[in-house]
Amino acid sequence: MFQAGRQFVGAGREVARRCFSSAAEAPERKVAVLGAAGGIGQTLSLLMKMSPSVTKLSLYDIVNTPGVAADCSHVNTGAQVTGHVGADQLDDALKGCDVVVIPAGVPRKPGMTRDDLFAINAGIVAGLVDGVARNCPEALITMISNPVNSTVPIAAEVLKKHGVYNPKKLFGVTTLDVVRAKTFYAEKNGLDVNTVDVPVVGGHAGITILPLFSQATPSAQMDQETIEALTVRTQNGGTEVVEAKAGKGSATLSMAYAGALFADAALRGLNGVQDVVECTYVESSVTDVPFFSSKVKLGPEGVSEIYGLGDLTDYEKDALDKMMPELQASIDKGIDFVKNM
């Protein structure tokens, strides 16, 4: 039993070593998870507790965070954990934060689109970002709450109202789409998934999710039918999980993993690690819509460079054209929500 425990911890350290940057000489960093008691939030909190980049971990939710924080604080890693529950404690949770990760809000049930979550989650996200604007306006915000295509523009508008919007510091987390595309591509082509990369561009809902398999590495020969099947599977990855969970929520474990990968990339960028590049949904002039996900270099100020789309196949060009009206409508909806608040 003891031996098995040791092996487990050793495996955990190995996962952390592969997922996370080295702690050596890293500055002190405070990370808050807002929605920390939820399905994503709890696992994400554990993963952030395992990150050597995090020195303070602030866990906020409207329920249950004293328990989650007590539990998480017993893990024998460096980060100091604090728990904060209810709106009265939001300010304390956020003061001094370098990175704020937001997985708060309701998840989908079968038959719903991500946009169906807007009615509830728009207000939740606006309230939380208001707290960020008042308490840690310099922090990087990584937005997980759906619909991401709208919640990121909502966050931008709230920050603008406070006069603290910095487009380099606001990110929609689309890492799960990349995680899925890599997994499906590696499986289909018999490749080692650890060596695989697949850029995913656009947004984070249905046809706005566009994996660029023509740019996947290592390159594999796939016929058009296979490319289309993998594209649709990546676009429907979230729905696949929602249906399998049959009313008990949406992706939590894979999302917590993806959210931790992105938060750690943001921290590595902040800490001056070179060449940290992730696909993420940011204010962008790569296409005609004002927010778009593509490869972004992360640096000490947040976004340091946004990369273009590279050469696209006719199939990818067509898919890009088709997503634009939906993406623009979701962005407009978010902006209008804050204007009418």
Ligand SMILES: NC(=O)C1=CN([C@@H]2O[C@H](COP(=O)(O)OP(=O)(O)OC[C@H]3O[C@@H](n4cnc5c(N)ncnc54)[C@H](O)[C@@H]3O)[C@@H](O)[C@H]2O)C=CC1
């Ligand atoms: N960006 C992405 O790729 C993904 C996004 N999501 C989204 O993440 C969100 C959370 O999903 P789950 O963790 O599965 O849901 P969940 O229901 O398990 O957890 C949500 C948590 O948010 C908390 N919450 C509600 N209002 C709050 C407020 N005002 N302040 C702080 N916390 C609040 C709840 O108390 C709950 O603990 C959903 O909107 C879901 O659609 C889910 C998977 C992937």
Ligand SMILES: O=C([O-])CC(=O)C(=O)O
């Ligand atoms: O599908 C959902 O509702 C949750 C999500 O965004 C995903 O799993 O990609």
